[in-house]
Amino acid sequence: MPQDDAFGNLQKDAIAPVGILSSRWSQLLLSIICMMAIASPQYVWALFTTPLLARFGVSLAVLQVTFTLLVVIQTFFSPLQGFLVDRFGARSLLSIGTMITGLSWVLSAAADNVYELYLGYGLLGGLGTGIVYVGVIGHIARWFPDKRGFALGMVAAGYGFGAVLTTFPISSSLGYLGYTRTLTIFGLILGAIGFISAQGIRKPEGSATSEVLPEPVGIGLTPKEMLRKPIFWIMFVMMAMMSTSGLMVISQMGAFAQDFGVSGALVFGVAALPLALTIDRITNGLTRPFFGWLSDVGGRENIMAVAFGMEALAMIAWLYMRHDPLLFVLLSGVVFFGWGEIFSLFPSTLTDTFGTRHATTNYGCLYLSQGIGSVVGGPVAALIYTAYASWVPVFLTMIFLDALAALMALFVLKKYRTRYLHAMRGQA
Template sequence: MKSAPASLESSRSRALGSRWHQLSAGLICMMAISSPQYVWTLFTGPLSAKLGGSLAQIQVTFSLLIILQTFFSPVQGYLVDRFGIKQLIATGCGLSGLSWILASQASSLTELYLSYGVVGGLGTGIVYVGIVGLMVRWFPDRRGLAAGAVAAGYGMGAMVTTFPISNALASVGMETTLMIFGAALGLVGLLASQFLRQPPAEALQTDIRVAHSVVDVAPKQMLKTPLFWLMFIMFTMMSTSGLMVTSQMASFAKDFGMTQVMVFGMNALPLALTIDRICNGLTRPLFGWISDHWGRENTMALAFCFEGIAMTLWLSTSDNPVLFVLLSGVVFLGWGEIFSLFPSTLTDTFGTRHATTNYGFLYMAQGIGSIFGGPVAALLHQYTESWIPVFAVAISFDLITAALAFFVLKRLRASWLAKHAL
């Protein structure tokens, strides 16, 4: 008969081995819900032609998708914690796929808003927040890497579907494309979700590689702490900074004269967008892994300064097509890591028990960033008739947030952990 310590060690070994299977299943779920956001631009023309709406009216759908995904994330996180990871992630993947099927039959803008925007936003939000919350529990010693890996799945997943969807639109039309890919992506997500489960707490708690354990803090108590709101402000500033530039890229590329030039035998703008998507995905696990070894705040300071410098160089060499393409990738390499650094830092600070719901509240910062980064940047450009003020705000936010991470967040978190360590 095995002794209790030996049995516990065996359980721990099995848990630590199976968590890589959990990461794989979570990655597939994230890839399955990435297309509604990242290939949306392919549908705007056909939808405008079918429904008779202007581009601005059609784009309301995308705004609804992002707003529902982010602003309802605390509720979605609570549902995951309350009813179980497998059931809720399956529901989220199903809703995401169903949104495309319903959108294929939409005959009015209202129906498009409700299907693609509302149903799709709720579904993708459940999956995104739920998977990130699950991974930071499964990987207490590698939270940055795990959160970054699944976030990369969301950032890069649409690379698998972009060309097939584009070809399908040309060959079978928008309605059939939405129906086929909605059903296929929903089914893939549903199947992958059946392999998900919560980690056995007792087994993972014995992992000696975990640097520290903290008292689990419920959302109500977390929202009363200055430490949370500091992270929220920092996340909002970084989200705004990145989206100020990335959401306006096609517009300022045109003003910089980059839409009609060739780089390495390809059109500069599509090439830049392709490189950007790759870098935006790779940076999430990369800087997450660095933060696991070098510290969250140190990595934040490095990454945010890196992006600010890259943006400065990008603006100063905007008349050089080769540098425009290459530096756009460097900018994305310095921005996408916020989706691994902030959730891992939050869980390190406030514990794992309420990790999903807690991250849901922090993730609302992304929604605020999307509002300021899109319309506000466009208005700033319209008012000043220059892109320099837009870049100046973005660069300033990068450098301010880097300073806050190193000089303020680092000190406050150290004090918090000293008081609340187990």
């Protein structure tokens, strides 16, 4: 019978695929497709801000509450969503989540005021995307105990890459059809793709979720046990800081690109804003398996420090070169290459530390930090901009958070996690 190692992970021979849907690589592919299907509500939001501002006649800060609701609901309900996935299975919950996500866009298209947009795009969109996101992360964490950083990076890349396929089509559709028909058409298409893919999701045989494979004492912690550990809260604070900077860019890029005078400029014959958004999705996707793989061989905290520091430096250069359309586009991609890896590094670090038995629910607790980041990066950042009539203070705040998170990875998280894992080895 396959056994767990000292960290609650299955040895490589614990997974014995039988049939195409029982192959972990098939499960990885289906999970990636599910992630891609729910990516657009978050990552193409900047394309909708201009027509929605014109439609509802509200301020940017008021409209950005929609985006904040999307991410807050997605994250603040994630512990419950993770529990439901652990209780009822990934296939059922992913099917429900993908359908809700598609429905959120269809209902948003019919919104007559900003409050109905909050309910459709924000509330329903957050519930649907949250169920799928935490469900896929927990599902793949169990299937790939030996390549966890890489595999989680791949599914997280699906969330980043998903909008690459929709950015230009949605941008073009907005110009030809308007935002209502665009939301309806893409909501139906993406919801259907996600639902069909979810039907192939299977639970791994002989995984650490099985009752017959008990984990060592102190490993496989329940959420309640995990929340008592200081190391969890170190990770929580760090992920909140890193989430803030990236979500500020995602939610505000349309606004600050216009203020910087680059949104309407042409770069290689293409409008700068949709080109930047497309490049961002590519680098935001590539960084997740790349840094996930690096962390498998080079250590989680070491790679965190490199990636987080890279984003801080890229943000400094981006701010300095903000009026150059070409550099604006290129540096936006570097910024996202230094940001997107948080969605592979943090869940793999969390699962390495606290085990796989409650992986989905535990990650749901950590994912709450993303909600905090959406509040600071969304409406709070918009209010800072309004108060100073400049994006410079906003960028400086994000640079500080990135740099601080890089230092914490090396000098705080690494120290406490090493001490904790040594103690757990002694109890195993």
